Amino acid sequence: MAPPDVTDRDVRAAGTALLSGRLTAGHEVESFEREFADWHGARHAVTVNSAASALFAVLSCAGVRGEVLVPSFTWAATANAVVAAGAVPVWVDIDPDTLGMSPRAAAAAIGPRTEAVLCVHYAGHPCRVAELSGLCERHGLLLVEDSAEAAGARQGGRLTGTFGTGCFSFYPTKNMTTGEGGMVLTDDPGIASAVRTLRAHGMRPVPGSPYPWRKEAVVAGFNFRMPEPLAAVGRRQLERLTGMNERRRAVAALLDSALADFGDRLRPHGELPGFHHVYQMYVIRLADPSIRDGLVAGLRAAGVEASVHFDPPVHRHRFYRERFPAGPAELPVTDDLARRVVTLPMHARLTDRAALRIASSLGRALETGVTR
Template identity: 40%
Template sequence: MSAQMVPAAKPLIGDEEREAVDRVLRSGMIAQGPEVAAFEQEFADQLVGGRSCVAVSSGTAGLHLGLLAAGIGPGDEVIVPSFTFAATANSVALTGATPVFADIDPVTFCLEPSAVEAAITERTAAVMPVHLYGHPADMTSLAEVAQRHGIQLFEDAAQAHGATWQGRPVGAFGTFAMFSLYPTKNMTSGEGGMVACATPEMVRSVQLLRNQGMERRYENEVVGLNQRMTDVHAAIGRVQLGKLHAWTEQRRANAAFLSAGLDGVVVPTVVAGAEHVWHQYTVRVPSDRDGFAAALAQEHGVGSGVYYPIPNHALPSFGLTLGLPETERACAEVLSLPVHPALSERELHRVVEGVNALAKAGA
């Protein structure tokens, strides 16, 4: 293939981010400081309706600390999807609690509320949906299930910065919500995470846990970790936050172009009440998905990704045999096509032409 590969994802780092990093380095204040505090406030105001936010070193750290702050620990069960990145279940296991895997809705790829209800036991302490690919989970139904059974509701919003459900931003539903700031996400801080908290008690607990369990130096109140965000990372995140809205609109335009032009694959659906932010544009290829992806790259120069090829419950780290048919079908069929805001019009046409040519040829 002579043309350059259309990348499946591409972090967008510009001069403004470099200047922000230089400003922090020149200040001499590199660890957690004023940039982190400003980033937390701006993120809260712009993305989660003013809910207090706590910046941490990674998305996984955010999940772990949120769960600990919410009182999750040994003896508890937390219901999670198996069709997601392993960090969701890992964070539950790291608290000493048990992740319980439930099946997904075949349209949204998010937790199916009836499957959650069926998985509840006397040990269930919480349910933690993932707003997968940038499409919000059905928070109305999940909140009703949680309320009916007296369990907590958390949100893994790692891929869903700016998504909304029934007009309300994701991250504003649960006891806490985690947003990832990894380089491939819709915005990045280089590495990092943000925890949106429902109560002042949750805020203080997450703040203590990220900083060795202390608010005042050397006065450790609880056993904590070092999972702070640096001012260098926060400075990058603040610049990226300012660009997020325009990038999201471009993702939406790119997704609309793909949906209008693709033929022969099952294009994604946005359900009523959902505002999708298109972290991934994920189609279903009903037969020989892996062969299709390989041909797309080799013959048409179009990159793609499979998120996720192995259900979490079947990973060696958990090693469970469960009957989750929609999860297993998704793992076999999903293929994420380029949708990021750096795509040119020519590249978008190449994606559509490549997919359609392979679908027509029966690849």
């Protein structure tokens, strides 16, 4: 559905790092962090082993233990990080156009125990993060951006992950990949330092010791480190990120045009004015939700790897509905869109011919009754 765009140069970079004799905490990691920060115009970037670890590390290191506003229309890792850090997720409905957190709903959800807002940039399109940033500034709240699906996306010319503390994923389906991996992006030196400590078992050099091997735990940490070969791949991927995103945008434009023939039966999750969509996923919403599951099954039977992101939304997962329940009518937009969305194949190596075949298969599924 979304194979990674890995080149021979990426493979050679990983091989060179493997043969270097330094497989962790070395030049490639340091360079990748510096280059990723520079690419975004940020002061600090810290590699970790996943975006989930990045989210957890930021919330934990920031000392967030109260309530965190979070959307339910996301992968479970977003909410998992909140709970793992010892905080309480408070569900916030999404904007029907960006499919990210609604600033109006977020404002209404702020209470005396609210400490942070964790927004998600869905499928490569930024949420209304500029508005959320202003909301957080007015209320003294930490803003954390789950930018796992949005490397290179922008609102008003500003890159996602730079409005608050950004958390990125380099999973194989993302806009750039290291296989597994993630990054924390921040202008706060305190957060950067704390995350570096947490990712390395909570260890720091013993103050005043002349011996570099003397270290002590200053926090109960973890091994969240990114290996050198993966960082080497990440550096080469970052060099091509703009080009890979532009190819995704070109594929999306082709699909948009082809799907226009289906009229009001479906609507692509397209780019809004003032935003820059990088199409980590290509998502459509159906006018008739009753045909959705049959349509996806029909496309798969025809060899098109369609899927759904995300149904059920997180507040309806067993763990969360039992421990952090939402009211029956609290998230109407989330619940409605979760029944309507379909994800079509999208990646930087998708050819025009393959994209048109996807559109044609979708049309046949709609017209021949496979959806029933």
